[in-house]
Amino acid sequence: MSEQTRNQAHLTRLREALEGGRLLPVKRSLQALNPAEIAGLLESLPPQERNVVWEMVDREDDGEVLLHLADEVREGLMREMDTAELVAAAEELDIDDLADFIEHLPETVTQQVLKALDADDRARLESVLAYEPDTAGGLMNTDTVTVRPDVSLDVVQRYLRLRGDLPPHTDALFVVDRYGAYLGTLPLDKILTRDPDSLVQAVMEHEREPFLDTLSDREVAQRFENADLVSAPVVNEKGILLGRITVDDVVDVIRAEADHNLMAMAGLDEDEDLFAPxxxxxxxxxxxxxxxxxxxxxxxxxxxxxxxxxxxxxxxxxxxxxxxxxxxxxxxxxxxxxxxxxxxxxxxxxxxxxxxxxxxxxxxxxxxxxxxxxxxxxxxxxxxxxxxxxxxxxxxxxxxxxxxxxxxxxxxxxxxxxxxxxxxxxxxxxxxxxxxxxxxxxxxxxxxxx
Amino acid sequence: MSEQTRNQAHLTRLREALEGGRLLPVKRSLQALNPAEIAGLLESLPPQERNVVWEMVDREDDGEVLLHLADEVREGLMREMDTAELVAAAEELDIDDLADFIEHLPETVTQQVLKALDADDRARLESVLAYEPDTAGGLMNTDTVTVRPDVSLDVVQRYLRLRGDLPPHTDALFVVDRYGAYLGTLPLDKILTRDPDSLVQAVMEHEREPFLDTLSDREVAQRFENADLVSAPVVNEKGILLGRITVDDVVDVIRAEADHNLMAMAGLDEDEDLFAPxxxxxxxxxxxxxxxxxxxxxxxxxxxxxxxxxxxxxxxxxxxxxxxxxxxxxxxxxxxxxxxxxxxxxxxxxxxxxxxxxxxxxxxxxxxxxxxxxxxxxxxxxxxxxxxxxxxxxxxxxxxxxxxxxxxxxxxxxxxxxxxxxxxxxxxxxxxxxxxxxxxxxxxxxxxxx
The missing domain is CATH 1.10.357.20 (SLC41 divalent cation transporters, integral membrane domain)
Incomplete structure (x- = not known):
């Protein structure tokens, strides 16, 4: 139990550098961390040092780091940011993350962020924002890659090559009909291992039951856990594919719920900042x-x-x-x-x-x-x-x-x-x-x- | 908060059927559930009903269901099984799951299970069993698919097609040199989206830092969370690839740790059976x-x-x-x-x-x-x-x-x-x-x- 974890090691090193007033090593060690790690580190720092370190975070990471912070810590840091900085931070985010982020922005900044988006992205953002954050619709991202059932795997592969990179955590494409109704799932490994002449409809799986957009996030998490899912399709009540939920967001739900139960039993809020004023x-x-x-x-x-x-x-x-x-x-x-x-x-x-x-x-x-x-x-x-x-x-x-x-x-x-x-x-x-x-x-x- | 979750709905339906003595609907509704859901259901039942339902679980699912149960519940059910049943249950499992399972078996049964394995699987099982269950080595599965750096993506794809299905949660292949040392990761989407003539070494990623086999499971979980991983390579101190850890096992670690903290604060064991004798x-x-x-x-x-x-x-x-x-x-x-x-x-x-x-x-x-x-x-x-x-x-x-x-x-x-x-x-x-x-x-x- 008493080994020093990587987080603790980061923290010790950073505080030593801060105390010595050596800011260059601080900046360099921040660059080696991913946004979630930086967020964890910021949460571990008392307010003054937190502000110093926050100033040194790469501007490009601002949005992602803010997202990973507990509500209270985020609000504290955002209060010090001006509109231009907030808009810049928002622009780096995916749609599902942006939807979370935008709820924490003042109205004037929200308007500016919306203006900075292109029409497509704005429409997608609005479709996610229409849901409560604790529902499948609120958790979903709209970056699904879809294919039709009546094409061959070879065609799918040529399409993918043309398309270039897939969104993160894409373990499967979703199969939809011409009206956008969800039909089934085509795992990437099937595309790689099956006969290229096979049709999508012959290879696709039907086991992955789509999630209704109004399903609660707790229920989503339970089904992910029970069926060991990496991603899952979200549909509306008519069966139209709206987006997908990925396991990284589900892990956050599980962590948040567990935190909530632990902290609530002691009468605390799970978003309580370790170093609240x-x-x-x-x-x-x-x-x-x-x-x-x-x-x-x-x-x-x-x-x-x-x-x-x-x-x-x-x-x-x-x-x-x-x-x-x-x-x-x-x-x-x-x-x-x-x-x-x-x-x-x-x-x-x-x-x-x-x-x-x-x-x-x-x-x-x-x-x-x-x-x-x-x-x-x-x-x-x-x-x-x-x-x-x-x-x-x-x-x-x-x-x-x-x-x-x-x-x-x-x-x-x-x-x-x-x-x-x-x-x-x-x-x-x-x-x-x-x-x-x-x-x-x-x-x-x-x-x-x- | 008070909506009935799917788990609760299963429970209510099952208990009604049991009370009415209608066993056929019970069996039919069990068949619609996955092993984790069946395990959750068994945990929710008082001992007598639990035994009745357990008898009706499909023999093929026995192993997986047992694995998903809290320790205490599992021990209760296993005490009633004979050697042949235990061996049969073990045979259905993956190596990493089998390693967990085998720790709960009596010595005589373990010997029989080992005998039933082929030499390859036995060697792989023993390599996993050599680790404490709460380390990266104990969490890993040995079902990695590896490729060499100097072949083209086209060759990789032909190899995969020859090989057939990939292990579950394979989002990437691992690149190793001729000595088996880990070099990098080749995500499946890269194989699908990049030029087939590219060499693996030109396309592979180096960001996914391999986990040392002795790393604690808490640290593994933290890094998965921080970097949003789906799978990660495990290496020994010489850098030789030993296996991989997948996100489904990490979710279990996170859930277990959270449970532990909640239950321990009240002086309870997280494996406490809701219906312990x-x-x-x-x-x-x-x-x-x-x-x-x-x-x-x-x-x-x-x-x-x-x-x-x-x-x-x-x-x-x-x-x-x-x-x-x-x-x-x-x-x-x-x-x-x-x-x-x-x-x-x-x-x-x-x-x-x-x-x-x-x-x-x-x-x-x-x-x-x-x-x-x-x-x-x-x-x-x-x-x-x-x-x-x-x-x-x-x-x-x-x-x-x-x-x-x-x-x-x-x-x-x-x-x-x-x-x-x-x-x-x-x-x-x-x-x-x-x-x-x-x-x-x-x-x-x-x-x-x-």
């Missing part, structure tokens, strides 16, 4: 802390209901965080399982019942085990069998509550169209805290106070 | 709960030091969970940022100082803000300015501790070759709990007790 970062984190302060106050009110009990048996105050925290751990584990299961489409109304039965059984077994352990520890510590009984019972019951909340809260949030990764752990942890304090102090009052 | 799931979760019980007891001991104080001012017991929980939230947010930063190679010795400065500033701003808010709430609730002062001060100080631990604990764990995602949040949360109770009750003793 302090005021901005503080403002955003404040919200989550405020929510937590509110829920912690609810838990404190529950404890407050038992002030009289605590003043008689102070040991209850000493032990009460244990019951709450064991419930929190149990619930968070289940929420993590559920978030992943929901993301992969593996959890649904079909298996909720079976899942709940399993989780409640697991929680009760662990509740009995650790309830017994903590009861013995408490017996040894406070020499009070009644207190032992209270904490053991409260632990079992709270783990049962935790399992119930862990399974059903994420499902409920999903049904309410809220993000289970973002809201799940707060809701569930508040619940287990409140129940933990209530059960432990409530049982304490019943059993210990006479 | 209750006893097994309980045993594994027990460990994490045990660790938490231990750390919660440490926190309780700290509270115990202040029993005398609490018995005089019960309000302290009521309010103490608030300070601890705000610290936990702050620390967990930073741990999530750090885990992602470390995974992407964006955090290292080069920028730790700058990161710490930012995080401590953010924490102190939020500490002051929410410290003031909670002080006002407490003043209103308990009418004690001194108690208000205690909780406000404790909150600011605990958020400072949380920021410090959040930044440095993951770095320290990484240096100790421990997993920051797995251990980070436990260590850090224990620390913020202990500090939260200590600061709040300690300040309470100093300021409130006379």
């Amino acid at each position: 302090v005021r901005k970062a503080a403002r955003r984190r404040a919200l989550w802390l405020g929510v937590n302060l509110f829920t912690a106050c609810i838990a404190a009110r529950v404890v407050g209901m038992f002030e009289a009990t605590i003043s008689q048996v102070v040991a209850l105050a000493v032990l009460m965080p244990i019951v709450a925290s064991m419930g929190g751990i149990t619930a968070n584990q289940i929420v993590a399982l559920m978030v992943r299961g929901l993301a992969l489409g593996q959890v649904g109304s079909g298996n909720t019942g079976a899942l709940f039965k399993k989780e409640i059984a697991v929680a009760l077994i662990n509740g009995l085990l650790w309830g017994l352990v903590i009861a013995l520890v408490v017996l040894f510590w406070f020499k009070s069998p009644a207190l032992s009984l209270v904490i053991g019972l409260a632990l079992v019951m709270n783990l049962g509550c935790a399992a119930t909340a862990g399974v059903f809260v994420p499902l409920l949030l999903r049904r309410l169209r809220l993000d289970p990764a973002l809201a799940g752990s707060v809701v569930v942890t508040t619940f287990t805290d409140v129940m933990g304090f209530f059960l432990f102090l409530g049982l304490g009052t019943l059993i210990l106070i006479h | 209750v006893r097994k799931a309980a045993r594994r979760r027990a460990l994490w709960l045990g660790v938490n019980l231990f750390t919660a007891c440490i926190a309780a001991r700290v509270v115990g030091m202040f029993e005398a104080t609490i018995s005089q001012v019960v309000a302290l017991a009521v309010l103490m969970p608030i300070v601890a929980s705000m610290g936990g939230i702050t620390a967990n947010q930073i741990v999530a940022l750090m885990v992602r930063g470390l995974a992407l190679g964006q955090v290292g010795s080069g920028n730790t100082g700058a990161l710490f400065k930012k995080e401590i500033a953010v924490a102190l701003i939020n500490g002051l803000l929410w410290g003031l808010v909670i002080a006002l709430v407490v003043l209103f609730w308990f009418k004690s300015p001194a108690l208000s002062l205690v909780i406000g001060l404790a909150l600011v100080m605990n958020l400072g501790c949380a920021a410090t631990a959040g930044v440095f604990v993951p770095l320290l764990l990484r240096r100790l070759r421990l997993d920051p995602a797995l251990a980070g949040s436990v260590v850090v949360t224990t620390f913020t709990d202990v500090m939260g109770f200590f600061l709040f009750l300690g300040l309470g003793t100093l300021i409130l007790i006379h």
Whole structure:
């Protein structure tokens, strides 16, 4: 785990050069990197150094580098660019990338960029812009190479030679009829390995089911993963070929979704800049802390209901965080399982019942085990069998509550169209805290106070 | 978010058919799925139904389906298979997949599988098996198609036509010298679009830097992502071409790493079966709960030091969970940022100082803000300015501790070759709990007790 990755090595070298004020080596080492690597590097730098390095990036790479940056970092850098620079950066991009990019531009710049495009490109851009970015239509590029079914492979090859380079990630041509309807896929290796006299329609494949333009990006990613695709055709509801999605964009979707789940579980945005300006970062984190302060106050009110009990048996105050925290751990584990299961489409109304039965059984077994352990520890510590009984019972019951909340809260949030990764752990942890304090102090009052 | 994905639709349909006892529709719907989809479906089913459906999977797909399953689910199903079935499943696999598969087989079955291979395949399998699965060598497949630099594209094409189908995900051939040393890459589209009389060496690309066989899979994934690769050559330290890595395997690495981070933050294994047998799931979760019980007891001991104080001012017991929980939230947010930063190679010795400065500033701003808010709430609730002062001060100080631990604990764990995602949040949360109770009750003793 502790080997230095290439990214870290770049970072170390660059910072040494920057600190020494040697800008030439910085510029030279930037030229050896691709736009995605430069973007990663910029994200790793504190704001001041980031601006210095950004100035040294080759102007031709500006557009691609900006695209690879997390939203927040990009916005920071773009704020310092003037219109001419932004237009120049946009001009270097492919249509699908340009569509992403244009959403981040101020209206006046957008107009200028559109003016700089030729009519064809403008039409293609507008067709992509018509889609939400998180749909197949929003992900697609319009640079498909199409052929007709009734020509021979030899003709296809002569056409390709005439045409010159193919767009990146072209592993296949798409076969369409005269109206542009998608018929099938002609992989490049088929053109190379089959008899040149064969007709396209005899060789083309039909397995690659085209994606409807309105399909969600998560679903697109799942199908790419499941079928090991490199590229896939996108069609509208009439079956007309609109463009294609390539695996590099799908990898970005997978990475973004995974990032989202990881960061959201901690109440963060996946586009959070590692070096966001302090005021901005503080403002955003404040919200989550405020929510937590509110829920912690609810838990404190529950404890407050038992002030009289605590003043008689102070040991209850000493032990009460244990019951709450064991419930929190149990619930968070289940929420993590559920978030992943929901993301992969593996959890649904079909298996909720079976899942709940399993989780409640697991929680009760662990509740009995650790309830017994903590009861013995408490017996040894406070020499009070009644207190032992209270904490053991409260632990079992709270783990049962935790399992119930862990399974059903994420499902409920999903049904309410809220993000289970973002809201799940707060809701569930508040619940287990409140129940933990209530059960432990409530049982304490019943059993210990006479 | 709440649309039903294709996976969920499969699941619902399948479970309805199973419940109705209609096995023919089940079998028919399985036939329409690819092995990865079948694997996803099996993972979503409780054990009994899983076994029924597994029996209905086409024998030819067995190997591929098993490969796509999470470790635990696979082991469960393989335990029920006899040697002949396992050997048959293995025979359907590519060499790189077979290498993964064979690690999960009992020794006797492995011998039989090896015997069933021809000498060539056995040699290739052994060359892949020599590597750790999490290296470039372990990820690679040996099905490269190679050409010499001094032949013309026309000759290459005739060779390909003679050879027939290319291996899946072949977007390029690799150019090697007579000793097998890697020289460059010949993309398929170049063969199709360039003059047939050109020599390979004039057309081949050098940009695709070959991967050393010992490179870690994380680093491989990062380079694939950064350079948008579909396939890449793997060489040994002498530069001899050993095989190639394809993007489908890289997508699996990315997904597995993301899963790992998400699940590890909750103390779970990414291979955890959604429907693990209750006893097994309980045993594994027990460990994490045990660790938490231990750390919660440490926190309780700290509270115990202040029993005398609490018995005089019960309000302290009521309010103490608030300070601890705000610290936990702050620390967990930073741990999530750090885990992602470390995974992407964006955090290292080069920028730790700058990161710490930012995080401590953010924490102190939020500490002051929410410290003031909670002080006002407490003043209103308990009418004690001194108690208000205690909780406000404790909150600011605990958020400072949380920021410090959040930044440095993951770095320290990484240096100790421990997993920051797995251990980070436990260590850090224990620390913020202990500090939260200590600061709040300690300040309470100093300021409130006379």
